[in-house]
Amino acid sequence: MFKKKKKLSVAAQRKADRLARLGYSTQDTLKFQDLNDEGLMKIDDDHYSRVYELGDVPFEAIGAEAQQEVIVSYGEAINTLDAKSHYQLLVVNERVGENAIENLLMPMAGTPDDVYRKEINDLMKARFSSEDNEFQVKRYAIITTEQKRASAAEISLSKAALAFQEPFRKGGVPLTLHGLSGEERVNLINQFTNPGMTMSKVDFQHQNAKDLVAPSFLELDNNQIQINQAHTRVLYAKYYPKVLEDDLIKNLTALNHEMVISLHAQPYNMRDLQKKIQTISQFNKIDRRRQQKDNAKDGVSSDFVSGLSEDIGQTTDALKEDFSKYGQKLFTGTLTVMVSAKNKSELRAITDEVKGVGEAEGVFFESAYNYQEEAFNTTLTLGWSFLNEDPDTYRDMTTLNIATQRPFTSVELQNPHGEFFGQNQITGNVITIDRKDKQDLLTPSGLVLGSSGSGKSVAVKYQLLNTLLNHPKDRIIIVDPESEYIEIGRQLGAQILDISTGTNNHLNLMDLADRTKLREEDKKLDLIKEKSNLLTTMFDKVLTLSDAQKGVIDLVTHDTYEQYEKPTLVNWQAVLKSRPEKIAQELALSTSPYTVGSQDVFSYETNLDLSNRFLIFNTKHLDENMKPFAMQVILDQIWKQVVASQNIVSTWLFFDEIQVNFQDQDSANWFANLWARVRKYGAIPTGITQNISNIMQFQGGRNLTSNTEFMMLLRQKAPDLKILKEELGFDENVLDQFVNERAEVGTGLIRxxxxxxxxxxxxxxxxxxxxxxxxxxxxxxx
Known part of the structure; x- marks a missing residue:
């Protein structure tokens, strides 16, 4: 259905009559010809466009110097466009769907743990329901090229997109561009042409793009458009200052109304423009000299010239300086804002709010009176301004004018099915992360870094709880050197494995991984050789072995596996004692405390239940000289558990006080290799420490850290802040602002x-x- 109201100007009425004679339809409202399944739009016979979704940049969190780099990079990107190109920035402030929070809430399981599920759900709902969290901002760059053929346009636009992104890359600005497919572009247009209506699967072979997105109902007025049930109005910036402040877009979206902000920029041909400006400047100088001569005849000072002549002189001089000294270009610019409401009174109120924000910035918005249809198309993601008939709607803008209207504010971490990690300190939006989602994290391994008293243990316990509640089939294994997680483990049903000489608990050091469950590339591993290396490393830590003793250990280990199908360290000791060499007898005496003596916790068959989905290895009460020894045995056991569980359940590993594994080069290499290996088998390891410096002193630790894509930083000490800045490349201003030594407990950064x-x-x-x-x-x- 399509209607036209009669309250129109004479010109607009003539236009309505003409369109009516042509058999006007809602499809005819949309001013483009075609859109293919790859996302290339044919606007008219001479112009094609593509849409790129812009990733956000943490503009508000970085320092002034870095912010300047963002604006400079954006300006240089805009300058890459030539006179045959057209640029449109589109900022969409959209209401988050009501189902967004429902997808995040944990279902009740009918277990005692439901009390925690409910409380976490309540936290999410309370923080999500605030008005600030009901909206999200999306940003798009639409680049248009003047070409006759689609194939030529495709090449031209591909080059333009690469050139547009290059200044950001060179400036170290982490901006991503995602080119929208035809289906994605149709869905984006449909948000505006059919508000509140979702679209089914797009079929470009049997349906025209216009038919897909055409409104079911559209009624044009001279001052608004009714699209289905929504009342929509497009305003344009009629007046604005020579230099716009850089927070106009931010302040408009902060109104928390559904709106679309569009900024069009059509480059001038700079060679022709410079000639024109030079000509104007020369004629103006001639006119000034004429005025000065006339003044001299009349006895008036030669300094007096007309205000117009003075303005022309200042403007042309400023433009020439902008072009030659600062490398700026000149564009024809159009700024529009489209707002929607449920009824006309609400639309008037929102319109007044937009005007109020504009006036505070020196920008005066007016409704595109009698040009709502053209303004509507100008604001869509078509890539062209259709308001050229009204000279009030556009003005000349330099590169800097456009670049200061940067769309970047702050970044968000919001996975639609992720776990709740709290709120963004800047925007107040919820943070949801799914560490198992490869679209978010190619490798899910993580680090939690925080000084003593930073709230690190509470943050980790929250992650543990979230993992237990959200992934009921997954396994969790904690290595707990300081008994930090014993009490929460008891309350959540963990199997607590107290590894110390004062108990009857045993782990068989000599157990081997099940070779049949190894990956194909690992089936060639010499598991006995690896066990020999493990024994050599462990005994070397407590005994300091000679090369000859290391050789004996290797021989004994191989002999033990030949003689026993499932040997223990007691069997290994027996094989060692049976050797006649003096060095073997001496070694047997030295190793006996750890094999058959008082420190024999790893000498017998495993008698601990390792089948529980939640295991905590507690080593706090182990003798200090045994802890490095014990750590490697426990890590070896964990490796076997990960191998056994692969392709069945995911195994989450939490290594508290991870720095204890970086006491020397050998232990650092061993742990880093284990970390990489369990990750390859699908485990999700997380290291927890207050001293990143201990880890970074070894190459294995540096490799582990640089390959970690999930990182939680809480309050840091000065030496660790220095490492994060200088060695890991973290933004200095961000660190100083959010994880300095005075940061509030329990707050920080998530990367x-x-x-x-x-x-x-x-x-x-x-x-x-x-x-x-x-x-x-x-x-x-x-």
Whole structure:
């Protein structure tokens, strides 16, 4: 259905009559010819366009110098466009669907743990329901080229997109461009042409793009458009200052209304423009000299010339300086804002709010009176301005004018099915992350870094709980040298494995991984040789072995596996004692405390239940000289557990006090290799430490850190801040702002695949969740 109201100007009425004679339809409202399945749009016979979704840049969190680099890079990107190109920036402030929060909530499982599920769900709902979280901002760059053929346009636009992104790459600005497919572009247009209506699968072979996105109902007025049930109005910037402030877009989206902001920029041919400006300048100088001569005849000072002549002189001089000294270009620019509402009164109120924001910035918005149809198309993602008939709607803009209207504010971490990690400190939006989603993280391994008293242990316990509740089939294994997680483990049903000489608990050091479950490339591994290396490394830590003793250990280990199908360290000791060499007898005496003596915790068959989905290896009460020895045995056991569980369940590994594995080069290499190996078998390891410096002193630690895509940073000490800045390349201003030595407990930064956001996740102290997470918390404040 399509209607035209009669309250139009004479010109507009003539246009309505003409269109009516042509059999006007809602499809005819959309001013493009075609769109293919690859996303290339034919606007008219001479112009084609493509849409690129812009990734965000953490503009508000970085320092002034870095912010300047972003704006300069954006300006240089805009300058790559030639006179046959057209640029459109589109910023969409859209309401998040009501189902967004429902997808994040944990379903109840009918278990005692439901109390925590409910409280976490309540936290999410409370933080999501605030008005600030009901909207999200998306940004698009539309590049148009003047070409006769689609194939030539495709080549031209591909080159233009690469050139547009290059200044950001050179400037170190992490901007991504995602070219929209035809289906994605149709869905984006449909947001505006059919508000609130979702689209089914797009079939370009049997349906025309216009038919797909045409409104079901459209009614044009001289001052608004009704599209289906939505009342829509497009405003344009009629007046604005020579230099626009850089927060206009941010302040408009902060109104928390559905709106679309569009900025068009059509480059001038700079060679012709410079000639024109030079000509104007020369004629103006001639006119000034004429005025000065006339003044002299009349006895008036030669300094007096007309205001117009003075303005022309200043403008042309400023433009020439902008072009020659600062490398700027000149564009014809159009700025529009499209707002939607449920009814006319609400539309008037939103319109007034937009005008109010504009006036505060020196920008005066007016409704595109009698040009709503043209303004509507100008604001769509077509890549062309259709408001050229009204000279009030556009003005000349330099590169800097356009670049200051940067669309970048802050980045978000929001996976639609992720776990709740708190709120973005800048935007207030919820942070949701799915470490198992390869679109977010190619490798899910993680590090949690925070000084004593930073809230590190509470943050890790929250992750543990979230993992247990969200992934009920997954396994969790914690290596806990300081008994930090014992109490929360007891309350959540963990199997606590107390590894110490004062118990009857045993782990068989000599167990081998099941070769049949190894990956094909690992089936060639010499598992006995690896076990021999492990024994050599461990005994060397407590005995300091000679090369000859290392050789004996290797021989004995191979002999033991030949003589016993499933040997223990007691069997290994027996084989060692049976050798006649003096060096073997001496070695047997030296190793006996750890094989058959008081430190024999790893000498017998494993008698611990390792089948529980939640295991905690507690080594706090182990003798200090045994801890390095024990750590490698435990890690070897974990490796076997990961191999056994692969392709069945995911195994989450948490290594508290990870720095204990970086005491020397051998242990550092061994742990780094294990980390890489368990990751390859599908495990999700997380290291926890207060001293990144201990890890970074070894190459294995540096490799581990640089290959970690999930990182949580809480309050840091000065030496560790220096390492994060200088060796890991973290932004200095971001670190100083959010994880300095005065940062609030429990707040910090989360980095996922290079994207970093500041987070906070306060837990109300009246909840069961608070009680659970704060068990033994004082051990983190040693």
């Amino acid at each position: 996922v695949n290079g994207i970093m956001v500041p987070f906070k996740n306060p837990i109300p102290d009246h909840t069961r969740l608070y009680e659970l997470l704060n068990t033994d918390v004082d051990t983190d404040k040693e």
